[in-house]
Amino acid sequence: MAELKTSQIVGTPYIDGKYAAILDMWPLEAPECNRIYPFYDNLKQGRWTTTKCKKCGNIDYPPGVACTNCWSDELEWIDLPKTGKIVAVTEMAGPPTGFESPLVMAWLGFDKSHPLKHLLVRLINCRLADVKAGDEVKLVVFEVPSHPIDVKKETKVCDRVYYAFEPVK
Amino acid sequence: MAQKKNAVIIGGGTSKFGVRAATIFDMLQEAANAMSKDIPGLKPKDIDGLIFASTTAGRNSNSLNTAPIVAHRLGLKPSSICVRVDTLCSGSNTAIILATGLIESGISEVVLVCGAEKLNMPQRWESVFMNLITNDHDWDSGMGLAVPPPFFTMIAQAHMKKYGTTKEQMGAVSITNYQYGFNNVNAQFGGKTLNMDEYLAARTVCDPFGLNDCCPVTDGASCVILASEERAKAMTNRPLVYIRGTGQVATHGMSAHWPADTLADWPHLKKAGEIAYKAAQLTPRDIDVAQTHDCFSISEIIEVEELGFCKKGEGGAFVASGQVKVDGQTPTNTDGGLLAVGHPYGATGARQAVEVCKQLQGRALNQVKDAKFALTHNLSGLCAQHTVVVYGTEPVK
Numbered sequence: 001m002a003e004l005k006t007s008q009i010v011g012t013p014y015i016d017g018k019y020a021a022i023l024d025m026w027p028l029e030a031p032e033c034n035r036i037y038p039f040y041d042n043l044k045q046g047r048w049t050t051t052k053c054k055k056c057g058n059i060d061y062p063p064g065v066a067c068t069n070c071w072s073d074e075l076e077w078i079d080l081p082k083t084g085k086i087v088a089v090t091e092m093a094g095p096p097t098g099f100e101s102p103l104v105m106a107w108l109g110f111d112k113s114h115p116l117k118h119l120l121v122r123l124i125n126c127r128l129a130d131v132k133a134g135d136e137v138k139l140v141v142f143e144v145p146s147h148p149i150d151v152k153k154e155t156k157v158c159d160r161v162y163y164a165f166e167p168v169k
Numbered sequence: 170m171a172q173k174k175n176a177v178i179i180g181g182g183t184s185k186f187g188v189r190a191a192t193i194f195d196m197l198q199e200a201a202n203a204m205s206k207d208i209p210g211l212k213p214k215d216i217d218g219l220i221f222a223s224t225t226a227g228r229n230s231n232s233l234n235t236a237p238i239v240a241h242r243l244g245l246k247p248s249s250i251c252v253r254v255d256t257l258c259s260g261s262n263t264a265i266i267l268a269t270g271l272i273e274s275g276i277s278e279v280v281l282v283c284g285a286e287k288l289n290m291p292q293r294w295e296s297v298f299m300n301l302i303t304n305d306h307d308w309d310s311g312m313g314l315a316v317p318p319p320f321f322t323m324i325a326q327a328h329m330k331k332y333g334t335t336k337e338q339m340g341a342v343s344i345t346n347y348q349y350g351f352n353n354v355n356a357q358f359g360g361k362t363l364n365m366d367e368y369l370a371a372r373t374v375c376d377p378f379g380l381n382d383c384c385p386v387t388d389g390a391s392c393v394i395l396a397s398e399e400r401a402k403a404m405t406n407r408p409l410v411y412i413r414g415t416g417q418v419a420t421h422g423m424s425a426h427w428p429a430d431t432l433a434d435w436p437h438l439k440k441a442g443e444i445a446y447k448a449a450q451l452t453p454r455d456i457d458v459a460q461t462h463d464c465f466s467i468s469e470i471i472e473v474e475e476l477g478f479c480k481k482g483e484g485g486a487f488v489a490s491g492q493v494k495v496d497g498q499t500p501t502n503t504d505g506g507l508l509a510v511g512h513p514y515g516a517t518g519a520r521q522a523v524e525v526c527k528q529l530q531g532r533a534l535n536q537v538k539d540a541k542f543a544l545t546h547n548l549s550g551l552c553a554q555h556t557v558v559v560y561g562t563e564p565v566k
Contacts, residue, residue, distance in 0.1 A: 023298060027307035061425045062308050088323035088432070092375050096298045099313040107323040107424075107432060120320060120424035120551075122312040162311050 025098060026144045030158040032151065036063045038077055044161050048082050048139050050115070051075040059115040080115060082139035083168065084108035087118065091128040104128050108137065108165065122164040130167060137165040174397045175564045176272040177409040178265075180208040181393030181523040184285075186511040187357040189388035193223065193230050193285035194242045196390035200283065200516075201243050203355075204392040207523075208405060211394065213244035215404065218280035220268055221253045222260025222515035229287050229299060239283065249277040255515070257303055258462065259417075259547030259556040260284050261391065262518025266415045266558065268395045278400050282522070284515035285390035296386055304551055305423035317464070318383055320424075320551060322375040325467040327432040329377070331482070336377055338485030339466035340368040343381040343508055345493055346463060350505020352534050357385050357511035382466040387511030391519040393526070398564070410529045411564040413542075414448030416441040419554040438475040438548070441555040445544070446477075449559035450566075453477030456559070457540040458528045459499055460521035462547045463506040469493070472546060473501065476557070495535050503528065503535045514549075518556070521545040529562050 029040035039062070042049040052059045053067035054074040061080075066073050088107040095103035104123040110116050123131060124140060131137075144162045148155050182203025184196040191199075205211055221236045231238065236253040240246070250271060256263040261284035271277040290296045300315035314320060328334045347363040350356040363381055371379035401409055418441040420428040428437050446452060453476060461476065463469040470484035478499040479487035487493070493501035504510060504524040507517060525543040527533040543560045 023301075025298075025301050025306075025310060027311065062423065088326040090319050090322045090326070090375050092319045094293075094297060095313050096301055096315040097294045103313045103319070105312065105314065105319040105323075107327075116425055117430075118425065118427055120309055120312060120314060120323075164312065 024147070025096065026160055026162055028147075029160045030149060032149055035065050039063050040161060042077070043141050043163055046141055048080045048163065049077050050080055052078045061116055081111070081113070083136055084110045084114070084119065084165065086131060086133050086135045086137060088133060089123070089128065089131055100124075102128070104131070106131070106137070106165070123166065124164045125166040136168040138168050140164055140166045173273050174275060174399070176269040176395055176412045177398055177401045178412065178522055178526045178560070179394050179396060179401050179405045179407065179409065180204065180526055181391065181519060182207045183355050183391040183516070183520050183523060184389050185355050186387050186389035186513060188289045188386075189287070191388065193287050193390060194238070196287075196388065197239060197283060197285050197392070198242060200285075200390040200392040204394065208394060211404065216245050216279050216281045216394070217248045218250040218268065218271060218277035219245055219247045219252070220250065220264040220280060220282050222255070222264045222282070222284035222518065223253060223286060224255050224257050224260060224303065224514045225286060225288070225299060228290065228295075230285075243281070245281065250280070256554060256556070257549040258464065258512065258514045259518055259549040259554065260515035261393075262521065262545060262547045262556045262558060263417065265393070265395065265412070265518060265522055266417060266556070269412045269415060272395060272397050279394065279396045281392060282395060282519050283390065283392040284513070284517070284519050286513035286515050287388045288386050288513060289388050308423040308425075309551060317551070318375040318378055321465040321467060322378050324432040324471070324552070325377055325465070328467055328471060331431055331433040332485065334467070334470060334485035336369070337365065338470065338489045339377070339382055340365055341489040342463060342466040342469045342493075343368055345488065346502050346506040346508040347381070349503050349535050350509025353505050353510060356505045356509050357387050358505070358509045361509070378465065381508070384464050384507040384512040387513045389511060389513035389516045389520075391516040391523060393519045393522045407530050408562055410526045411561050412558060413451065413561045413565050414445040414559040415557065416444030416448070417554065417556045418444070421553050422550070424551055433471070434481075435471055435475045435552065435555070438472065438546070438555040441557045442476045445557040445559045448565070449561065451542055451559060451561070455542050456499055456544045457542050458503055458525070458537040459501045459544045460503070460506065460524055460546070461501055463502050463508050464512060464548070466508070468548065469501065469506070473499065476544065476546065495537055500535075500537045503533060503537065518545065518547050521547075522558075525560050529560060
């Protein structure tokens with residue numbers, strides 16, 4: 001392939017190796033960007049959390065600012081149990097840029113005591129051959145790329161995390 | 170209050186679907202050209218409303234608020250409505266529901282519903298990466314879910330486990346739809362044949378899916394004309410095709426809210442079908458021909474169940490025994506469906522409507538004998554939303 005003329009190209013930051021705002025695959029997690037930032041703050045401490053309605057008791061996932069059952073804004077943060085069981089699992093070659101190939105994905109089911117019924121997740125630290133339906137997996141948190149944010153006249157850096165699941169050894 | 174009018178479709182056309190060296194506007198102009206041949210005498214000035222369906226933006230499509238640009242490129246000066254809709258894979262089928270309401274209420278007289286998508290990008294990774302925007306971005310896409318095969322393969326695993334569906338039964342869907350699409354010159358896989366040995370030997374995409382279980386990545390555009398019954402009679406001598414009933418059910422954004430205990434059951438599709446059948450005053454067995462959203466082979470198997478063409482759990486046997494073929498109980502995806510024609514998201518619903526229109530006018534390539542009632546269906550998102558439209562050669566009395 002001929003060398004890309006990156007220095008002359010204006011308006012294609014991804015090709016230039018820079019932060020690609022339009023193609024960012026991670027959430028904007030900073031308190032300046034959303035009202036559910038405690039989710040990400042908790043995640044940084046290894047906690048998987050969501051919001052519970054103080055009025056009707058409904059637990060939402062993802063967390064929110066108002067309850068999806070009664071629209072009350074009187075919510076509290078609760079911890080979610082961090083393990084689930086594989087119901088179905090698969091792998092795919094050629095996942096989106098930035099993810100490992102093959103990418104292992106699973107449909108998880110949770111105990112009756114868990115507020116969630118099921119969830120589609122990425123499995124890491126394993127290959128497809130290492131896991132099967134019925135296996136228990138647990139939450140794992142990792143760093144993802146930071147991004148710059150303009151706050152008044154300063155540019156500050158927002159560190160970010162995201163989560164996946166891994167086999168319980 | 171003025172009496173409700175009847176809305177009809179009178180014809181339409183599509184571009185060539187496939188990996189295209191063309192923009193969405195190039196392909197929309199191709200589709201308009203095909204439509205002008207399908208509805209002789211139709212002029213841009215006859216059209217007072219435009220609803221354009223598309224999902225992607227940026228390099229894929231030019232810009233947001235695309236409808237005025239489409240109007241310009243197609244020579245339209247809409248005076249009743251000019252809007253873009255995005256319901257992903259059901260875009261132009263959703264547009265048909267909206268156009269029906271506008272026509273029945275008297276706000277619009279003649280509406281062009283069109284859809285277009287340019288999914289193949291200069292580099293392959295761009296097409297996959299772009300698909301991160303087609304899921305609940307912050308919650309499901311972060312898991313690496315972009316294009317949908319990993320999710321639908323879990324649906325297939327669930328259906329095989331609960332109902333005993335086999336790989337060969339899924340193969341029957343792909344083989345049937347490739348046969349239907351063989352003579353369709355606009356199909357991405359037009360002229361392509363497939364037998365069971367080839368199907369079973371195909372490269373694995375995501376177990377149990379091989380290459381032929383998945384619809385391809387497609388560029389394309391389609392156009393269909395909806396009009397009030399009165400205006401339509403002045404525009405065409407062909408039999409009118411009435412929109413009898415519609416239904417759209419959306420249950421969730423992200424995977425955590427899947428509406429059933431297992432991925433094998435799609436209660437939200439069942440409900441969308443029931444709403445549309447009730448409005449149409451028909452039952453599933455009245456449907457002579459159907460276009461369902463066969464994004465994957467397993468999808469069609471579950472759709473024929475939830476739409477009531479066969480019992481729940483018997484979709485595999487239903488397709489494998491030929492009930493979806495042109496002489497079967499409910500011929501399905503008679504122009505090749507998404508599997509053979511391809512699936513440029515926003516363009517698919519209008520493409521299905523064109524096929525249904527031809528079927529009910531008795532001029533389809535794979536004509537179902539004496540077809541009177543037809544159905545189209547799309548799913549969209551993470552199988553989050555189902556859209557159903559029921560058509561007939563006569564209106565609901």
